[in-house]
Amino acid sequence: MPLSDYDPASLPDLLPLYYRRLFPFSQYYRWLNYGGVQKNYFQNREFSFTLKDDIYVRYQSFSSQIELEKEMQKMNPYKIDIGAIYSHRPNQHNTVKSGSFQALEKELVFDIDMTDYDDVRSCCSAADICSKCWTLMTIAIRILDRALREDFGFKHLLWVYSGRRGVHCWVCDEAARKLTVAARSAVAEYLSLIKGGEETMKKVVLMDPIHPFIRASLAVVNKYFLRYALQDQDILGQKESVEKVLALTPEDILFNNSHPLIFRTVSLSKLKHSFKIMLQYCYPRLDVNVSKGVNHLLKSPFSVHPKTGRISVPIDIGNLDAFDPFAVPTISLDRPMEAEDEENAEETKENDKDAADRRKIRGDEV
Amino acid sequence: MQFSERRKRVGSRPQAELYGQPLQFYGQPPLENISLTEFETFAVDRLKLLKTVENVGVSYLKGSPQYVKKLVAESKNLNFPYRLESGLSEPDKRRKDHISHFILRLAYCQTEDLRRWFIQQEVDLFRYRFNDLSPKQKLEFLHRNNLQYDTIGIEEKKALKDKLLNSSPGVSGITVEDQDFYKVPFQDALDLVRTRKVYLKAGYVYIPHQEIVTIVLNDFRTRLSKALALTARSLPAVHSDERLQPLLNHLSHAYVGQDYSIQKNVGKISLEQIDSLSGKSYPLCMRHLHQALRENHHLRHGGRMQYGLFLKGIGLSLEQALQFWRSEFIRGKVDADKFDKAYAYSIRHMFGKEGKRTDYTPYNCMKVILSNPPSQGDYHGCPFRHSDPELLKQKLQFYKVSPSGINQILELVKGMHYQLACQKYFELTHNIEDTTFSLNHPNQYFLESQKVFGGGRDLKREMDATQKAKENSVVKASNVKQDSWSNVI
Numbered sequence: 001m002p003l004s005d006y007d008p009a010s011l012p013d014l015l016p017l018y019y020r021r022l023f024p025f026s027q028y029y030r031w032l033n034y035g036g037v038q039k040n041y042f043q044n045r046e047f048s049f050t051l052k053d054d055i056y057v058r059y060q061s062f063s064s065q066i067e068l069e070k071e072m073q074k075m076n077p078y079k080i081d082i083g084a085i086y087s088h089r090p091n092q093h094n095t096v097k098s099g100s101f102q103a104l105e106k107e108l109v110f111d112i113d114m115t116d117y118d119d120v121r122s123c124c125s126a127a128d129i130c131s132k133c134w135t136l137m138t139i140a141i142r143i144l145d146r147a148l149r150e151d152f153g154f155k156h157l158l159w160v161y162s163g164r165r166g167v168h169c170w171v172c173d174e175a176a177r178k179l180t181v182a183a184r185s186a187v188a189e190y191l192s193l194i195k196g197g198e199e200t201m202k203k204v205v206l207m208d209p210i211h212p213f214i215r216a217s218l219a220v221v222n223k224y225f226l227r228y229a230l231q232d233q234d235i236l237g238q239k240e241s242v243e244k245v246l247a248l249t250p251e252d253i254l255f256n257n258s259h260p261l262i263f264r265t266v267s268l269s270k271l272k273h274s275f276k277i278m279l280q281y282c283y284p285r286l287d288v289n290v291s292k293g294v295n296h297l298l299k300s301p302f303s304v305h306p307k308t309g310r311i312s313v314p315i316d317i318g319n320l321d322a323f324d325p326f327a328v329p330t331i332s333l334d335r336p337m338e339a340e341d342e343e344n345a346e347e348t349k350e351n352d353k354d355a356a357d358r359r360k361i362r363g364d365e366v
Numbered sequence: 367m368q369f370s371e372r373r374k375r376v377g378s379r380p381q382a383e384l385y386g387q388p389l390q391f392y393g394q395p396p397l398e399n400i401s402l403t404e405f406e407t408f409a410v411d412r413l414k415l416l417k418t419v420e421n422v423g424v425s426y427l428k429g430s431p432q433y434v435k436k437l438v439a440e441s442k443n444l445n446f447p448y449r450l451e452s453g454l455s456e457p458d459k460r461r462k463d464h465i466s467h468f469i470l471r472l473a474y475c476q477t478e479d480l481r482r483w484f485i486q487q488e489v490d491l492f493r494y495r496f497n498d499l500s501p502k503q504k505l506e507f508l509h510r511n512n513l514q515y516d517t518i519g520i521e522e523k524k525a526l527k528d529k530l531l532n533s534s535p536g537v538s539g540i541t542v543e544d545q546d547f548y549k550v551p552f553q554d555a556l557d558l559v560r561t562r563k564v565y566l567k568a569g570y571v572y573i574p575h576q577e578i579v580t581i582v583l584n585d586f587r588t589r590l591s592k593a594l595a596l597t598a599r600s601l602p603a604v605h606s607d608e609r610l611q612p613l614l615n616h617l618s619h620a621y622v623g624q625d626y627s628i629q630k631n632v633g634k635i636s637l638e639q640i641d642s643l644s645g646k647s648y649p650l651c652m653r654h655l656h657q658a659l660r661e662n663h664h665l666r667h668g669g670r671m672q673y674g675l676f677l678k679g680i681g682l683s684l685e686q687a688l689q690f691w692r693s694e695f696i697r698g699k700v701d702a703d704k705f706d707k708a709y710a711y712s713i714r715h716m717f718g719k720e721g722k723r724t725d726y727t728p729y730n731c732m733k734v735i736l737s738n739p740p741s742q743g744d745y746h747g748c749p750f751r752h753s754d755p756e757l758l759k760q761k762l763q764f765y766k767v768s769p770s771g772i773n774q775i776l777e778l779v780k781g782m783h784y785q786l787a788c789q790k791y792f793e794l795t796h797n798i799e800d801t802t803f804s805l806n807h808p809n810q811y812f813l814e815s816q817k818v819f820g821g822g823r824d825l826k827r828e829m830d831a832t833q834k835a836k837e838n839s840v841v842k843a844s845n846v847k848q849d850s851w852s853n854v855i
Binding site for chain 1: 533535565566
């Protein structure tokens with residue numbers, strides 16, 4: 001559904017329908033309840049709602065799936081965020097002795113935002129995305145998914161499209177939920193490669209020898225790089241971006257090549273320099289602060305994005321290259337809807353959710 | 367309240383076995399009765415040991431031969447375990463070590479600063495002792511303390527060889543051949559994970575035996591930190607015992623170093639002397655501040671605090687301080703009225719005459735170095751830490767330090783030994799070979815400098831007297847009732 005069909009002003013009419021007919025409450029609850037193994041796990045979870053007119057309410061909590069449904073259908077939130085599991089019910093936090101109310105556990109989360117790549121994409125900027133730069137997300141998901149599973153040993157990952165310009169990852173393993181702030185920050189830094197801010201051009205620092213993690217990440221970037229950077233982004237096509245590339249290239253390479261197509265050179269040291277450039281353009285850029293905090297609130301899967309109308313849907317890793325952010329269900333599907341369309345939309349969501357759930361809720365958690 | 371269920375607590379061991387090991391994690395408190403005398407002696411001795419650990423850590427590179435030699439000597443002197451590798455430390459030394467550690471926990475759990483100091487020295491002491499163990503003893507230690515670190519088999523090591531070589535700097539082909547590699551859960555090796563200096567697979571990092579120390583140390587630090595938090599909660603029960611409370615108070619104040627707030631020299635300095643004193647006996651940071659004050663007739667808040675408290679420490683009275691600052695500020699853009707309104711309050715505040723009436727103590731080196739870094743327009747902080755090396759060099763040249771001396775100082779700065787650099791500056795400006803003290807406080811610099819110039823013989827006697835007085839009050843020769851530990855912990 002093209003974006004132009006969606007009108008944010010229609011949200012107050014569409015949301016009630018969405019929450020009554022389409023929001024997958026039972027799967028949602030099944031996920032967040034984690035098999036009921038730990039007492040009060042769902043009841044002590046914080047949710048936050050953004051309501052009409054930008055009213056923001058924190059410390060929402062619910063004692064059951066039914067209560068969750070009733071409240072959401074009553075409040076019709078524009079946005080839903082999921083927070084941590086606390087020591088007490090968040091909606092009673094004011095009655096707790098100060099200092100005792102603590103965030104205890106939460107999924108390990110990652111947020112990749114296309115805006116962080118603005119210095120290396122020429123097709124769009126800020127909140128816009130297109131099929132050319134979406135490849136960056138595909139690369140990011142592949143690299144991080146591999147690392148989280150193979151290096152860290154996590155098994156239950158949920159990748160979600162944020163609804164506008166990025167993706168989120170929810171790592172739901174028990175070990176992940178119990179990680180300390182220090183551990184989360186260490187994981188995020190292990191996965192980070194791009195350092196520096198506005199003032200530095202060279203943002204990638206590579207050690208010698210190349211760590212296995214980087215080697216594996218490079219293999220992923222390599223698969224997509226030629227098509228992405230040279231074709232889609234055409235980084236050698238415009239003067240400005242050529243200059244950026246040249247600024248990253250050490251001088252001895254420049255002098256040895258009359259044409260700055262250094263990516264085609266073969267010798268080892270030159271290869272390493274081209275590695276740096278490939279990584280600079282394509283390596284995932286994480287916001288470490290999102291991952292660090294146990295109490296950090298992150299947009300909930302199946303939440304609507306108020307600006308685009310798109311639903312935050314899970315991404316099927318098994319079929320990643322086929323994922324199209326523009327074909328994601330939007331809330332305006334609710335309007336004069338054929339019964340068939342409605343069923344299909346619901347089914348897609350249920351399938352995605354189930355697949356994701358099955359990956360998460362396994363024997364060792366029940 | 368983050369917690370990990372991975373490790374089970376070690377159960378209580380039979381008493382005999384408790385002192386069979388050369389090194390321990392202090393997991394279990396001692397469960398016997400001891401006399402008050404022993405209580406006090408043990409505590410004071412350990413405090414002396416920890417103080418040595420601190421000094422030696424500042425004066426020498428940790429782990430260097432001189433460092434180890436000094437610690438061995440001090441441990442022997444105070445009847446603590448030493449020469450752990452040969453297993454020579456008798457059970458009574460180990461018992462003393464065990465008990466004294468727990469006593470000090472009581473004294474040092476109360477505030478953040480005390481805890482930090484205590485943990486730092488205990489960790490350094492532990493590191494030196496752990497490194498002293500033989501490889502076999504190290505392994506034994508790991509197993510006895512439920513550190514779930516398994517070694518990987520030869521086949522697996524061979525298969526992973528390339529990955530291991532490529533991930534850890536400092537691991538060579540020989541390391542992989544000769545040393546055991548341990549599989550450690552990544553949560554226990556966060557520093558290595560964070561910097562990506564290790565091979566990580568399926569949630570485990572693979573580290574060579576030589577690096578196990580870092581892991582063990584972090585574990586020790588975490589355990590101790592948690593234990594101190596717990597101890598703090600049971601303090602009220604301890605403080606209700608009248609025999610213990612005064613002793614514990616003394617302990618926590620006695621050897622953490624003087625805070626130079628006891629002003630025995632109030633009024634001994636006159637304002638006219640300050641300029642010449644600043645050239646002769648001020649540490650570089652204060653000299654820098656004083657010069658900036660004279661040139662700009664102003665200092666910002668950070669500078670006023672650092673310098674103002676220092677002046678209080680060297681003996682300026684409140685009246686003198688007010689006069690000093692006022693006369694300088696008036697030369698600048700501030701008129702007398704504004705000074706009285708805006709700045710006089712904060713000076714009185716420093717002396718504890720306003721607000722919550724805390725008598726603020728002059729900053730020690732750690733505080734100057736670590737907190738409140740200066741920004742544009744500030745002159746406070748530690749020049750060895752916060753100045754650009756080029757500027758520092760120019761400044762030292764301006765103060766007529768010899769070129770070779772400057773180089774020595776810059777070397778120390780490069781190695782981040784800021785206090786040693788300042789000590790070197792002291793040696794060069796006072797023309798002495800070796801300082802007998804370990805520098806950790808600007809006022810200490812001043813007093814030591816005054817000693818050298820002979821005008822401080824009174825000061826020296828006063829310093830020694832203060833020390834002795836503290837020592838005596840702590841070691842009471844009483845032998846009253848015996849105490850039971852189970853009430854205390």
